[in-house]
Amino acid sequence: MGEKRERYQNRIELLQGTLDLLILQTLQWGPQHGYGISVAIRNRSGELLQVDTGSLYPALHRLEKQKWIKAEWRISENKQRAKFYQLTAAGKKQLTRERSKWSQLSDAIAGVLQPEE
Amino acid sequence: MSFWRRRRREADLEEEVRSHLEMVARESVERGETAKKAEQAARREFGNVELVKEVTRDVWGWRWLRDLADDARYGMRVLLKNPGFTIAAVVAIALGVGINVGIFSVLNGAALRLLPIPRAEQLVSVSQIFHRRTVRNTHGETSMFSYSEYLDYSEHNHVFSGLLAYEPFLEGTLAGIKMQQLLGTATSCNYFEVLNEHPAQGRGFVDSDCAASGENAVVVVSDQLWRDTFGGDPTLVGKKITLNRMAFTVIGVAPPGFTGTEPMPSAFWVPITIQKVLDAGRDRLGDDNMSWLALLGRVRPGVMMEQVRADLGVIAGRIDQLNPGRTTSLAISTATFFGRPEERESLIPVAFVILAAFGLVLLIACANVANLLLARASARQKEIALRLSIGASRWRLVRQLLTESLLLSMLGGALGSLFAFWSFASITQFVTSHLPHMFSTLAVNVAPDFRVLGYALALTLVTGILFGLIPALQSSRLDLNTALKEDGAKSGPGKKSGRFLRNTLVGAQIAVCMILLLAAGLLLRGLYYAQTVDPGFEMKDVAAAFLYPKAQGYDETRATAFMGRLRERLAGLPGVSEIAQAECAPLSHDFSADYMTVPGRLDKVLIEYNHITPDYFSVVGIPIVRGRDFGPDETEDAPGIIVTESTARRLWPGADPLGKTLRQDTGREYSVIGVAKDAQVSHLGDVNAPYLYFPAGPQDNVRTYVLVRFAGSFTPVDKAIREAVRLLDPDMPVDVVRLEDYLEVWRSPSRIVAALSGALGVLAVLLASIGVYGMVSYSVSRCVREIGIRMALGADRTEVMKLVIEQAMRPVLIGGLAGLAACAAVSHVLSSMLFGLSAHDPLAFISVPLLLLLVALAASYIPARRAMKVDPMVALRYE
Numbered sequence: 001m002g003e004k005r006e007r008y009q010n011r012i013e014l015l016q017g018t019l020d021l022l023i024l025q026t027l028q029w030g031p032q033h034g035y036g037i038s039v040a041i042r043n044r045s046g047e048l049l050q051v052d053t054g055s056l057y058p059a060l061h062r063l064e065k066q067k068w069i070k071a072e073w074r075i076s077e078n079k080q081r082a083k084f085y086q087l088t089a090a091g092k093k094q095l096t097r098e099r100s101k102w103s104q105l106s107d108a109i110a111g112v113l114q115p116e117e
Numbered sequence: 118m119s120f121w122r123r124r125r126r127e128a129d130l131e132e133e134v135r136s137h138l139e140m141v142a143r144e145s146v147e148r149g150e151t152a153k154k155a156e157q158a159a160r161r162e163f164g165n166v167e168l169v170k171e172v173t174r175d176v177w178g179w180r181w182l183r184d185l186a187d188d189a190r191y192g193m194r195v196l197l198k199n200p201g202f203t204i205a206a207v208v209a210i211a212l213g214v215g216i217n218v219g220i221f222s223v224l225n226g227a228a229l230r231l232l233p234i235p236r237a238e239q240l241v242s243v244s245q246i247f248h249r250r251t252v253r254n255t256h257g258e259t260s261m262f263s264y265s266e267y268l269d270y271s272e273h274n275h276v277f278s279g280l281l282a283y284e285p286f287l288e289g290t291l292a293g294i295k296m297q298q299l300l301g302t303a304t305s306c307n308y309f310e311v312l313n314e315h316p317a318q319g320r321g322f323v324d325s326d327c328a329a330s331g332e333n334a335v336v337v338v339s340d341q342l343w344r345d346t347f348g349g350d351p352t353l354v355g356k357k358i359t360l361n362r363m364a365f366t367v368i369g370v371a372p373p374g375f376t377g378t379e380p381m382p383s384a385f386w387v388p389i390t391i392q393k394v395l396d397a398g399r400d401r402l403g404d405d406n407m408s409w410l411a412l413l414g415r416v417r418p419g420v421m422m423e424q425v426r427a428d429l430g431v432i433a434g435r436i437d438q439l440n441p442g443r444t445t446s447l448a449i450s451t452a453t454f455f456g457r458p459e460e461r462e463s464l465i466p467v468a469f470v471i472l473a474a475f476g477l478v479l480l481i482a483c484a485n486v487a488n489l490l491l492a493r494a495s496a497r498q499k500e501i502a503l504r505l506s507i508g509a510s511r512w513r514l515v516r517q518l519l520t521e522s523l524l525l526s527m528l529g530g531a532l533g534s535l536f537a538f539w540s541f542a543s544i545t546q547f548v549t550s551h552l553p554h555m556f557s558t559l560a561v562n563v564a565p566d567f568r569v570l571g572y573a574l575a576l577t578l579v580t581g582i583l584f585g586l587i588p589a590l591q592s593s594r595l596d597l598n599t600a601l602k603e604d605g606a607k608s609g610p611g612k613k614s615g616r617f618l619r620n621t622l623v624g625a626q627i628a629v630c631m632i633l634l635l636a637a638g639l640l641l642r643g644l645y646y647a648q649t650v651d652p653g654f655e656m657k658d659v660a661a662a663f664l665y666p667k668a669q670g671y672d673e674t675r676a677t678a679f680m681g682r683l684r685e686r687l688a689g690l691p692g693v694s695e696i697a698q699a700e701c702a703p704l705s706h707d708f709s710a711d712y713m714t715v716p717g718r719l720d721k722v723l724i725e726y727n728h729i730t731p732d733y734f735s736v737v738g739i740p741i742v743r744g745r746d747f748g749p750d751e752t753e754d755a756p757g758i759i760v761t762e763s764t765a766r767r768l769w770p771g772a773d774p775l776g777k778t779l780r781q782d783t784g785r786e787y788s789v790i791g792v793a794k795d796a797q798v799s800h801l802g803d804v805n806a807p808y809l810y811f812p813a814g815p816q817d818n819v820r821t822y823v824l825v826r827f828a829g830s831f832t833p834v835d836k837a838i839r840e841a842v843r844l845l846d847p848d849m850p851v852d853v854v855r856l857e858d859y860l861e862v863w864r865s866p867s868r869i870v871a872a873l874s875g876a877l878g879v880l881a882v883l884l885a886s887i888g889v890y891g892m893v894s895y896s897v898s899r900c901v902r903e904i905g906i907r908m909a910l911g912a913d914r915t916e917v918m919k920l921v922i923e924q925a926m927r928p929v930l931i932g933g934l935a936g937l938a939a940c941a942a943v944s945h946v947l948s949s950m951l952f953g954l955s956a957h958d959p960l961a962f963i964s965v966p967l968l969l970l971l972v973a974l975a976a977s978y979i980p981a982r983r984a985m986k987v988d989p990m991v992a993l994r995y996e
Contacts, residue, residue: 034133035140053137054169061176078143082136083129 024095031086188520210529213482219537240452243412256409277414279311292359301385316369319354336365487584494592522585530577624932630885631936637878638961640871643951653796655738656856667819676818695826697732702822703798704859728813744791752814757790801863802952867950886976894980905992925977
């Protein structure tokens with residue numbers, strides 16, 4: 001356990017619930033498999049956000065169960081069978097909701113953190 | 118979610134994870150790492166693959182199901198690996214659950230099952246409860262109805278397709294080659310229609326059978342009576358039979374197996390309107406204030422119980438309004454045996470005590486299995502510690518251990534229930550055949566139904582959790598470091614708390630065992646006491662003949678003439694020395710009582726009384742201690758009465774009772790002319806109840822006991838008395854017994870309860886001694902090293918053994934004392950079956966604990982001997 005904690009020290013811990021938002025957002029650019037999603041999040045965050053696979057897959061299955069994303073088996077660009085996830089109509093609505101929630105939250109936090117004038 | 122979909126999902130997840138790993142690996146290879154290293158990196162990347170899969174599965178929401186299946190499979194393997202433990206536990210549970218399910222199926226058959234008739238779920242029984250103390254005539258139970266009330270409910274309700282009324286327990290004398298006393302039923306004429314039981318031959322009653330009263334004597338006989346008494350005569354329908362001296366035309370034979378709606382089977386059915394002819398001189402039919410009819414209604418299809426209550430409630434309210442001062446409410450329930458409020462009230466406490474007693478034995482069995490589990494848990498410490506350390510949550514482990522104990526309890530419960538279903542029908546038959554003959558025909562169906570199965574299942578589950586939970590919680594609370602480093606067997610006498618638990622369990626076992634054994638001991642002492650106690654009167658060589666001329670249509674004058682001639686004949690019999698008559702024979706369960714006032718005092722005293730002829734005291738050997746006996750021609754017209762010594766002491770303490778007066782409610786006054794010695798003539802074991810004697814008059818001849826003191830053997834006297842009665846009136850039934858025979862009726866309830874609690878007690882002792890044995894042998898095996906050290910340091914073998922036994926006896930003594938105290942606190946509930954023996958009888962309270970102590974000593978001595986044989990060298994070198 002101790003070792004694990006050390007390994008994560010130089011990364012930013014994801015806030016509870018933000019992973020769902022990131023996944024939905026990533027899928028907005030088109031269907032993607034689990035590995036692709038984690039790579040996309042890593043790259044777009046400038047290597048700062050590393051999605052733990054132990055969180056990624058439960059999150060994907062949870063979103064699927066909520067019918068916000070759907071999955072199908074396809075052949076990847078590397079000629080490999082992989083499970084691709086894509087946004088559903090409900091998922092798109094959910095993404096909008098989550099985004100506005102997130103911008104409210106970050107505005108609020110920014111307001112709190114602003115140095116007093 | 119279906120099994121196949123689950124399987125596919127599982128494979129899906131597997132492939133998804135694999136493809137992820139491959140992609141990670143490919144990327145590493147592309148970055149120029151070796152394939153093997155890349156794969157390792159990928160796995161590291163993915164963290165614990167199994168854990169990820171498990172967490173992901175959680176999302177699907179059926180993890181508990183898979184876990185359960187896993188646990189069950191694993192539990193089964195563990196149980197199969199320890200056959201000795203498994204068999205011991207399963208047998209203990211099977212015994213405990215089995216007897217509990219058995220006794221429940223008996224109670225279920227007696228009081229919960231629906232009546233054994235077609236579509237019984239539609240039938241409801243209706244009773245009324247009187248709230249204000251009103252004067253109400255009662256023949257049967259107060260909650261019953263009068264005929265006019267029945268007609269009111271029957272005509273004005275909107276919820277029944279039919280409402281029937283019947284008078285249960287109608288006594289009838291069937292004349293024929295051999296006179297027979299039968300129990301029958303007087304019913305409203307829709308009886309067979311409403312019950313949907315149509316006679317197998319002939320017809321049931323029709324309205325015209327009930328139209329005129331006393332003229333149209335018709336009867337339907339039971340299938341059994343038809344077979345046994347009439348030899349299955351195919352032409353019986355249409356013939357006449359004689360019941361209580363009246364000719365009845367047989368119009369039908371009831372369907373086979375139909376015995377009415379009371380637990381005691383009915384042999385015949387007559388129209389309700391014949392009542393006043395059949396029971397000469399008593400007109401219950403016309404008495405609007407007489408409780409004598411039980412009501413059963415068949416609810417119309419689609420009508421709810423609430424509607425029934427509301428509809429009948431309106432009628433009850435109207436009847437209340439018409440009768441100022443009367444407030445009643447109705448008790449309406451699905452019809453079962455023992456369904457009337459009075460019957461329920463007397464049955465429920467009995468059932469509760471019985472279930473509690475049987476439950477106690479199950480508790481002992483549970484404690485035993487819990488102890489076994491605790492002992493085994495410490496042997497499994499290492500396995501559990503290992504599982505905790507590789508990440509199993511405590512809750513998960515507790516669940517695993519609980520699954521194991523539930524498996525055990527299921528096995529035991531199934532085995533025990535099968536045993537109960539198979540054996541309790543014959544056990545019930547055995548017990549009822551040993552009851553006094555009036556109960557022997559009770560129709561109890563003990564076959565299992567959904568209620569019994571539900572009870573068995575619930576009991577099994579509760580049992581499994583009861584004995585499994587504490588050991589599971591206990592053994593999953595481990596200090597990983599010590600548990601993994603040390604081997605369980607080396608760690609001395611076990612952890613403190615574990616040992617405390619085990620001791621508590623053994624103590625509880627002994628306590629429960631003590632309660633059961635003490636109850637059995639007290640009852641056995643009571644029985645012995647009843648057999649040897651002096652009831653205060655002479656019962657040897659006295660025959661009692663019961664005659665009821667009134668039931669045969671005799672009036673007072675004819676009955677007096679009849680009795681006069683009978684007594685003459687009896688006096689002439691060889692061997693007969695004295696004859697007396699009494700309203701109630703001693704201990705015959707025939708009681709009369711009345712409220713009396715002592716002039717000058719305000720309160721009324723309920724006093725039991727008897728009407729006797731002058732020779733009574735000398736026939737039953739009760740001496741007159743003061744005053745005089747009744748004179749030969751003294752009747753109740755004279756104001757003289759005789760009271761017992763204790764009555765005199767209670768009513769006129771310190772004064773001379775002779776000449777004192779007592780007043781009846783009617784205003785009549787009586788004065789005391791004599792004092793008789795106290796005797797247990799009314800209730801066995803009770804000398805002190807107020808009791809007084811009136812002189813018998815002609816009115817007492819219509820229903821009387823003739824007491825005959827004889828010399829020699831009873832059989833010829835019995836025969837001669839019957840012959841004398843037959844010569845005077847061949848149709849007069851007579852019941853002749855020895856006075857001692859009445860004792861048997863008093864003793865049989867306590868004999869049955871004593872046998873039952875004795876058997877339970879033996880079972881409890883057996884289980885508890887196994888418990889003690891197990892605890893001691895376990896703690897000896899844990900202490901081998903400690904014992905070895907003690908011996909190496911010079912301890913004596915006997916000293917070591919003393920130490921072991923002392924340790925074992927501590928919980929036994931504490932538990933025993935607790936049980937003793939608990940029993941002393943509640944033993945008074947048995948006092949009605951102890952015949953005057955104290956509920957704290959010192960002999961029982963000393964001998965039973967001693968016996969239990971001896972058993973516990975023996976149970977701990979055998980394993981403790983093993984401690985003596987410990988070789989210090991071997992013990993210290995061990996590991």
